[in-house]
Amino acid sequence: MxxxxxxxxxxxxxxxxxxxxxxxxxxxxxxxxxxxxxxTAGPSGSGKTTLLNIIGGLDRADTGEIWVAxxxxxxxxxxxxxxxxxxxxxxxxxxxxxxxxxxxxxNAEFTLLLQGVPARERREKVEKLFLEIGLxxxxxxxxxxxxxxxxxxxxxxxxxxxxxxxxxxDEPTANLDSATAIALLDVMEHLNRTTGTTFLxxxxxxxxxxxxxxxxxxxxxxxxxxxxxxxxxxxxxAERDAG
Amino acid sequence: MTSALLLVKISWRNLWRNPRGTxxxxxxxxxGLALLLISLGLLDGGHEQTIADGVRxxxxxxxxxxxxxxxxxxxxxxxxxxxxxxxDGFLQTGAMKQVVRGVSPRLLATGLLSSSANAAxxxxxxxxxxxxxxxSLIPQRMIQGTYLxxxxxxxxxxxxxxxxxxxxxxxxxxxxxxxxxxxPGTETKKSGGEEMHSTLLRVSGIFRTGLQAxxxxxxxxxxxxxxxxxxxxxxQVTQVALLLEREGDALLVARALRKQLTxxxxxxxxxxxxxxxxxxxxxxxxxxxxxxxxxxxxxxGLGILNTILMRVLERRYEFGVCKALGLRPGQxxxxxxxxxxxxxxxxxxxxxxxxxxxQHYFATxxxxxxxxxxxxxxxxxxxxxxxxxxxxMNRIVWSxxxxxxxxxxxxxxxxxxxxxxxxPDALKVL
Numbered sequence: 001m002x003x004x005x006x007x008x009x010x011x012x013x014x015x016x017x018x019x020x021x022x023x024x025x026x027x028x029x030x031x032x033x034x035x036x037x038x039x040t041a042g043p044s045g046s047g048k049t050t051l052l053n054i055i056g057g058l059d060r061a062d063t064g065e066i067w068v069a070x071x072x073x074x075x076x077x078x079x080x081x082x083x084x085x086x087x088x089x090x091x092x093x094x095x096x097x098x099x100x101x102x103x104x105x106x107n108a109e110f111t112l113l114l115q116g117v118p119a120r121e122r123r124e125k126v127e128k129l130f131l132e133i134g135l136x137x138x139x140x141x142x143x144x145x146x147x148x149x150x151x152x153x154x155x156x157x158x159x160x161x162x163x164x165x166x167x168x169x170d171e172p173t174a175n176l177d178s179a180t181a182i183a184l185l186d187v188m189e190h191l192n193r194t195t196g197t198t199f200l201x202x203x204x205x206x207x208x209x210x211x212x213x214x215x216x217x218x219x220x221x222x223x224x225x226x227x228x229x230x231x232x233x234x235x236x237x238a239e240r241d242a243g
Numbered sequence: 244m245t246s247a248l249l250l251v252k253i254s255w256r257n258l259w260r261n262p263r264g265t266x267x268x269x270x271x272x273x274x275g276l277a278l279l280l281i282s283l284g285l286l287d288g289g290h291e292q293t294i295a296d297g298v299r300x301x302x303x304x305x306x307x308x309x310x311x312x313x314x315x316x317x318x319x320x321x322x323x324x325x326x327x328x329x330x331d332g333f334l335q336t337g338a339m340k341q342v343v344r345g346v347s348p349r350l351l352a353t354g355l356l357s358s359s360a361n362a363a364x365x366x367x368x369x370x371x372x373x374x375x376x377x378x379s380l381i382p383q384r385m386i387q388g389t390y391l392x393x394x395x396x397x398x399x400x401x402x403x404x405x406x407x408x409x410x411x412x413x414x415x416x417x418x419x420x421x422x423x424x425x426x427p428g429t430e431t432k433k434s435g436g437e438e439m440h441s442t443l444l445r446v447s448g449i450f451r452t453g454l455q456a457x458x459x460x461x462x463x464x465x466x467x468x469x470x471x472x473x474x475x476x477x478x479q480v481t482q483v484a485l486l487l488e489r490e491g492d493a494l495l496v497a498r499a500l501r502k503q504l505t506x507x508x509x510x511x512x513x514x515x516x517x518x519x520x521x522x523x524x525x526x527x528x529x530x531x532x533x534x535x536x537x538x539x540x541x542x543x544g545l546g547i548l549n550t551i552l553m554r555v556l557e558r559r560y561e562f563g564v565c566k567a568l569g570l571r572p573g574q575x576x577x578x579x580x581x582x583x584x585x586x587x588x589x590x591x592x593x594x595x596x597x598x599x600x601x602q603h604y605f606a607t608x609x610x611x612x613x614x615x616x617x618x619x620x621x622x623x624x625x626x627x628x629x630x631x632x633x634x635x636m637n638r639i640v641w642s643x644x645x646x647x648x649x650x651x652x653x654x655x656x657x658x659x660x661x662x663x664x665x666x667p668d669a670l671k672v673l
Contacts, residue, residue, distance in 0.1 A: 086569025101256030
C-alpha cells in the first residue's frame with residue numbers, strides 16, 4: 001500500500017466572521033504521492049489558499065484528517081507543527097519573502113541553521129544548490145540587490161536545501177515575467193526529478209498548469225477535476241491507481 | 244554559527260534597516276540617560292557642597308559636647324578640660340590623623356554687643372584662630388579686615404549685617420556684655436541678681452557668609468578672651484568641632500570617639516544629628532529628585548517601548564514568514580529582545596558620552612547658580628553660588644544598569660507580541 005506524501009480525508013473548513021460563515025473546504029479528500037509535481041488551480045475563493053495552509057500546518061481544519069509525511073496534522077500541537085514545517089515541509093511564497101537583512105546565502109541556509117546543521121555542511125549544501133539553480137556568485141547579495149527571478153530562486157533554494165518531503169508553492173510565478181517563470185519552473189522540475197521531492201503549487205498561471213504533471217481544479221471548496229499531464233503524470237496516476 | 248548567533252545577527256541588522264530612525268531613537272534614549280547622569284551629578288555635587296558648607300558654618304562633621312547640649316543649648320553645659328585633652332590625644336593617633344582634617348574647640352555663649360550707635364544680641368564663639376581656620380568657613384569669608392590671630396586678644400570678627408546695624412567698621416570699638424558662666428571676669432557688674440561681665444573689643448574683620456542668621460548674629464573672638472569674659476576655666480569649652488577629610492567617615496569617627504569617651508558626660512554627634520534640619524532638607528531634596536529621575540526613566544522607557552513595538556507591528560508579515568519556516572515563538576521573542584538590547588546599548592553609549600561630557604564640564608567649571616536664580620539664591624540650601632557636579636562610579640553603574648534593566652523588561656511586551664504572531668493571519672499570501 002502506498003504511503004502518501006499528502007492525504008486528506010473529508011476535510012472541512014469554514015471561516016466565521018460574526019454571524020457570517022464562509023465555507024472554504026467542503027469535505028475535500030485528496031492523495032498526493034511522493035515525488036508528484038502537482039498544481040491546484042481554480043478561481044478566487046475556490047479554496048486553493050486554504051488547502052495549502054492546511055497541508056502546510058499553517059491553519060487547522062474543522063474536521064477531517066490531514067496526513068503529511070506520515071503524521072496526522074490534526075493531532076499535532078503548535079510547536080509540533082512548527083517542528084514538522086522545519087523538518088519536512090518547504091515553502092515558496094508568491095512575494096519571495098526573503099529576510100531583507102540577510103544575504104542570499106544566509107537566507108538559503110536559514111532553515112538549516114534552525115535545524116542546527118554545522119556551518120561547513122550548510123555552506124556546502126547551499127553552494128551546491130546555488131550552482132545547480134544558477135545562483136552561483138550571488139551568495140553575498142542582499143534581496144534588494146537581486147532581481148525578482150533571482151529572489152524566487154533563492155526562496156526555492158531555502159525551501160529545498162533541507163531536503164523536505166514536500167514543497168508547497170503559492171503562485172510562485174505570479175510576480176515573474178514569462179521567461180523568468182519558465183526558468184524557475186525548469187529549476188523546480190529539475191529538482192523534483194533529481195531529488196524526488198513532492199511539489200504542490202497553487203496557481204493561476206497557464207504555464208505552471210501546463211508544466212504540472214497533475215492538475216487539480218477546485219471549485220467551491222471541492223475538487224472539480226483531477227487530471228494527469230504528460231508521461232510522468234500518467235506514470236504517477238498509474239501508481240496511485242494501483243495503490 | 245549557531246541559531247542563537249543567527250538571531251543576534253538578524254536583530255543587529257534589523258536595527259540598521261532604517262539607520263536614521265535608529266540613530267534618532269538612540270539619541271533620544273541617550274538624552275534620557277544623559278539627563279539622568281547630569282541630574283544625579285548636580286544633585287550629589289550640590290548636596291556634597293551644601294553639607295561641606297553647612298558643617299563648616301556649623302559644628303563640623305562630628306561634634307563633641309556636654310551631654311544634653313543638643314537638646315537644651317544651655318551655655319552652662321561645658322566639656323570638662325579632661326575630656327578636651329582626651330579627645331585631643333585620641334585625635335593625634337595615626338588612624339584618626341588620616342581622616343580628621345581639623346579640630347576646633349569652641350566656647351559658645353550669648354551676649355550683647357554695643358557700639359556707640361547701637362546694640363544687638365549676638366552669639367559669641369570663642370575660638371582658637373589657627374584651629375578655627377582649619378574647620379570653619381568664616382575665616383574664608385572675610386570681606387574687610389583680617390581674621391583673628393592669637394596675638395591680638397582684643398580682636399573680634401563680626402558679620403556684615405551686624406556691622407551695618409552697629410554702624411561699625413574695621414578698628415571700631417565695641418563692648419561685649421554677657422553673663423558669667425562660672426568665675427568672675429575682669430570687669431563685672433551686677434544686673435538683676437546675675438553676674439554680668441563686659442569687655443572692650445576692637446573689630447578686626449567683617450565676614451559675609453550669605454546667610455542672614457550668621458551675618459547678623461555670629462561674632463568670633465579668641466578663646467582665651469572668651470574664657471576670661473565668661474569666667475570659664477582654662478581648657479573648658481562648649482564643644483569640639485571636627486572637620487573630616489570625607490563626609491562618609493563621620494559615623495565611623497563618631498563611633499570611635501564614643502567608645503573612647505565611654506562613661507564621660509558627653510555626647511558625640513554626627514552632622515546629621517547635630518544639624519537635623521539640614522539632613523531633613525537634603526533628604527527631601529533626594530526624594531524629590533528620585534521622583535524626577537523616575538519621570539525621566541519613564542520617558543526613556545516609553546520611548547523604547549514605542550520604538551520596539553512599532554518595529555514589531557511593522558514586521559508582522561515578516562515574523563509570519565519566519566514562523567512558517569519553522570522559527571519557534573521563543574526564537575522570535577529573542578530576535579525582538581535582541582533588537583531592543585542592541586538599541587539600548589547604542590543609546591547607553593551615546594548617553595554616556597553626552598552625559599559624562601556635560602558632567603565633566605560642570606565638575607570642572609561648575610554651574611553658576613546666579614545665572615539660574617537671578618533674583619537671589621535659596622539661602623537654606625546653597626552657600627556657594629557655583630555648583631560643582633560630582634558623579635561617582637557607583638552612580639554611573641547604577642544609572643546604566645537601571646536603564647538597561649528597564650529596557651530589557653520593557654522589550655518583553657513587544658517580544659511577546661512578536662511571539663504571538665498568528666498563522667495564517669500574518670501571511671496573506673498562503
